[in-house]
Amino acid sequence: MKILTGNDLKTGAVIWWTGVGWSLNVNDSTDVGEHGAAIIAREEGAQNVFAAYVVDGVKTDEGVRPSHIKERIRALGPTVRPDLTLKPSDPEAVNWVI
Amino acid sequence: MYKYDEYDQQMVDTRVAEFRDQVRRRIAGDLTEDQFKPLRLQNGLYLQLHAYMLRVAVPYGTLNSTQMTLLGDIADKYDRGYGHFTTRQNIQYNWIKLEDTPDILAELATVEMHAIQTSGNCIRNISSDQFAGAAEDEILDPRPYAELLRQWSSFHPEFLVLPRKFKIAVIASETDRAAMRLHDIGIKMVKNDAGEIGAQFYAGGGMGRTPMIAPLIREFVPIHQLITYAEACLRVYNRYGRRDNKYKARIKILVHELGRDEYVRQVEEEFAHLLTQPIEPPLAELERIKAHFVDPAFDAAASDELDLTDPDFRLWVERNTTPHKQPGYIIATVSLKPVGGIPGDATADQIRLMAKLAKDHSFDELRVTHAQNIVFPHVRKSDLYTVWKALDEAGLGTANLDTVGDIIACPGLDYCSLANARSIPVAQKISERFGSARKQAEIGELKLKISGCINACGHHHAGHIGILGVDKKGLENYQLLFGGSEGADTSLARIIGPGFTEDGVVDAIEKATQVYLANKQGEERFLDTYRRIGMEPFKEAIYG
Numbered sequence: 009m010k011i012l013t014g015n016d017l018k019t020g021a022v023i024w025w026t027g028v029g030w031s032l033n034v035n036d037s038t039d040v041g042e043h044g045a046a047i048i049a050r051e052e053g054a055q056n057v058f059a060a061y062v063v064d065g066v067k068t069d070e071g072v073r074p075s076h077i078k079e080r081i082r083a084l085g086p087t088v089r090p091d092l093t094l095k096p097s098d099p100e101a102v103n104w105v106i
Numbered sequence: 107m108y109k110y111d112e113y114d115q116q117m118v119d120t121r122v123a124e125f126r127d128q129v130r131r132r133i134a135g136d137l138t139e140d141q142f143k144p145l146r147l148q149n150g151l152y153l154q155l156h157a158y159m160l161r162v163a164v165p166y167g168t169l170n171s172t173q174m175t176l177l178g179d180i181a182d183k184y185d186r187g188y189g190h191f192t193t194r195q196n197i198q199y200n201w202i203k204l205e206d207t208p209d210i211l212a213e214l215a216t217v218e219m220h221a222i223q224t225s226g227n228c229i230r231n232i233s234s235d236q237f238a239g240a241a242e243d244e245i246l247d248p249r250p251y252a253e254l255l256r257q258w259s260s261f262h263p264e265f266l267v268l269p270r271k272f273k274i275a276v277i278a279s280e281t282d283r284a285a286m287r288l289h290d291i292g293i294k295m296v297k298n299d300a301g302e303i304g305a306q307f308y309a310g311g312g313m314g315r316t317p318m319i320a321p322l323i324r325e326f327v328p329i330h331q332l333i334t335y336a337e338a339c340l341r342v343y344n345r346y347g348r349r350d351n352k353y354k355a356r357i358k359i360l361v362h363e364l365g366r367d368e369y370v371r372q373v374e375e376e377f378a379h380l381l382t383q384p385i386e387p388p389l390a391e392l393e394r395i396k397a398h399f400v401d402p403a404f405d406a407a408a409s410d411e412l413d414l415t416d417p418d419f420r421l422w423v424e425r426n427t428t429p430h431k432q433p434g435y436i437i438a439t440v441s442l443k444p445v446g447g448i449p450g451d452a453t454a455d456q457i458r459l460m461a462k463l464a465k466d467h468s469f470d471e472l473r474v475t476h477a478q479n480i481v482f483p484h485v486r487k488s489d490l491y492t493v494w495k496a497l498d499e500a501g502l503g504t505a506n507l508d509t510v511g512d513i514i515a516c517p518g519l520d521y522c523s524l525a526n527a528r529s530i531p532v533a534q535k536i537s538e539r540f541g542s543a544r545k546q547a548e549i550g551e552l553k554l555k556i557s558g559c560i561n562a563c564g565h566h567h568a569g570h571i572g573i574l575g576v577d578k579k580g581l582e583n584y585q586l587l588f589g590g591s592e593g594a595d596t597s598l599a600r601i602i603g604p605g606f607t608e609d610g611v612v613d614a615i616e617k618a619t620q621v622y623l624a625n626k627q628g629e630e631r632f633l634d635t636y637r638r639i640g641m642e643p644f645k646e647a648i649y650g
Contacts (some may be wrong), residue, residue, distance in 0.1 A: 015153060015157075017132075017133065017204065018133060018203060018204055018205045019157070019203045019204070019205075020153060020156075020157035020158035020201075020202070020203060020204060021156075021157060022155075022156055022157075052139075055135050058139045059139060059153055075580075076580055077519070077580065077581075077582065078155070078519060078525075078526075081155065081519055081520065081528075082155050082156065085156060086156070086520040086521055086530075087520055087528065087531065088448055088520050088528075088530045088531055088534065089448075089520075092186060092201075
C-alpha cells in the first residue's frame with residue numbers, strides 16, 4: 009500500500025494521512041493508491057501539512073507498517089527513548105520497528 | 107569570557123525580531139516552505155526525523171553558568187527535558203515547536219546566545235580547544251583569536267552563501283584537542299623565533315564522504331594580518347569552489363583538485379591584493395577582546411594536594427582530569443557517556459547542576475567538547491571531591507574519558523533524517539560490553555567514534571576504531587574502520603572488510619581489543635599497536 013506522511017506546520021510532529029485528515033498514529037493511515045501527489049498538493053496548499061511524501065507500507069495484523077526502517081522509526085519515535093515514543097508505556101513497542 | 111558589546115546585542119536582537127516576523131508569516135501562509143526553509147536554517151532550525159530540531163551555537167564551546175542554566179530551562183520549558191551536546195561544541199534540542207522558536211531565541215539573546223549560522227552554507231561555529239586558557243601546554247589562550255574570527259565571520263556579507271558549509275578550528279598547543287586538521291581551515295596559534303605571535307594555517311581538511319587531512323598552507327601569518335589571510339582563503343574558495351555538485355563543494359575538494367601549491371599560490375595572490383585594502387580590524391579590537399579572556403583570580407596559595415583515599419574518586423581523577431597551568435587547580439571533564447547511556451545527552455536537571463557547580467567551583471565557566479562532554483576548566487583541587495560527589499549523585503560521575511566507553515556518536519537514525527542506520531544503540535551496546543572499570547583500565551585509551559551515515563557527524567574517520575552505519579537493502583549494516591586519529595598525529599581510519607550486524611560489530615570490537623592486548627608492547631595505545639602491526643592480525647581474528 010501507499011501511505012502518506014508529512015509534518016505538522018506548527019509543531020513539526022510526524023503525521024499520517026487518514027483519508028479525511030491527519031493523525032499522529034501510523035495505524036490510522038490509509039492507502040492513497042495513485043492519489044498521493046494530488047493529496048499532497050491540496051493539503052500543503054491548505055497548510056495542513058508540509059514536507060509531505062508518499063511511502064510504501066503494508067497492512068499487518070498489528071496495524072499499518074511502513075516498509076523501510078527509517079519510516080518505521082519516524083512512525084514510532086526514537087528507539088533509544090521508549091518513553092518518548094507513541095507508546096511510552098510499552099517498552100516492547102520498538103520491536104516492530106527494527 | 108567574552109561579553110557582548112552593544113553592536114553584538116543589537117545584531118542578535120534584530121535577528122530575533124526578524125525571525126519572529128518570518129515565523130508569523132510562515133504560519134499565516136504568507137511564506138511557502140520552500141521560501142521559509144532557508145530562513146529557518148539560517149536560524150539553526152532544522153526539520154529532523156520526528157520534529158523540528160534547534161541547534162544553538164556555543165562559540166568555541168565556552169559557556170558561563172547563566173547560559174548553561176538557561177539551556178537546561180529551555181530543555182524543560184520548550185523541549186522534552188533534555189538536550190544533546192554535539193561534535194561542533196553546540197547543543198541541539200530535538201522536539202522544538204516552530205511557534206515557540208522566536209521565544210526561545212529571544213530568551214537565548216538575553217544571555218548572549220543565538221542559533222545564527224548553525225546551519226547553511228556559511229562559516230559555522232568556530233571551534234577550539236576545550237582546555238583553552240587552562241591547559242599547561244598551550245602557548246597562549248586561543249579563544250580571543252577564535253572570538254575575533256567569530257565576529258569577522260558573523261553576517262559576513264561575502265561569505266553567507268558559500269559553495270558549502272565551512273568549519274574553522276583554532277588551537278594554541280602542540281596537543282591538538284580540536285581535530286584541527288580535519289577542518290576546512292585549521293589555525294594553530296604559534297610564536298616565531300622572535301617571540302612574535304602568529305597563526306599557522308591549514309586548509310582543505312574535513313570528514314564526510316571524502317575525508318582529507320588539511321595540508322599546511324602557511325607557516326606564519328603575523329597576528330596583524332590574521333583576518334586578511336583568512337579572508338583570502340575564503341575568497342579563493344568562494345570563487346572557485348564547486349557549486350555544481352554539493353558532494354564536491356567543500357574546500358577540501360578544491361584544494362585537492364587544484365593541488366595544495368596552486369591553492370596556496372592563489373591565496374597568496376589574493377592576500378597580496380587584500381593587503382592593499384584596509385580590511386584588517388585594528389589591533390586595538392583584538393586587545394579589547396583579549397581583555398575578556400584574562401585569567402580568573404586564581405589563589406596562588408591554593409594547595410596542590412588531592413586526597414585520593416576514596417577509590418572511586420581516585421579512578422575518576424586518574425581518568426577525567428587534566429593538569430592545569432595554575433598550581434592548586436585542575437581541569438575536570440564530565441563524561442556524558444554513562445554506561446549504556448546516550449552519548450552527549452544531558453537532562454535539564456543535569457545541565458542546571460553542571461551550571462551550579464561551575465558557578466561555585468570553576469570561576470563560572472564551562473566548556474563543551476567536540477567529544478560531547480562538558481569541562482570545568484578551573485577547579486580548585488581542594489574543591490574537586492565536592493564537585494565529583496555532586497556529579498556522581500546525578501549520574502555524571504562516570505570515569506571513562508578517552509576510553510572505549512567515551513564514544514562519540516551522532517544522533518543516527520533515531521533522530522536524523524539523513525542517517526542510514528542507528529548509531530546510539532551501537533554505542534550503548536559497546537559501552538555495556540566494556541562497562542567495567544577493570545576492562546576499560548586494561549584497554550586504556552581507545553577513541554571510538556560512530557556515524558550513522560557517510561556525512562560523518564560522528565567522526566568515524568578519526569576514530570582509533572570507527573564505525574559507519576550504512577543501509578544494506580533496507581537493513582542496518584555497520585562497517586568497521588581502524589587507525590584514525592584526530593590529534594597531532596592526525597590520520598584517517600581505513601575500512602577493515604565486510605560490514606556487520608549491530609551485534610556483530612560489537613563482537614568484532616571485542617576481538618580487536620583482544621588482538622591489541624595480546625600484541626601490545628609497553629605503554630602502547632590501541633592505535634600505536636595497530637600502526638605497528640598493521641591490519642592483518644585484526645582481520646584474521648575478526649573474520650577468521
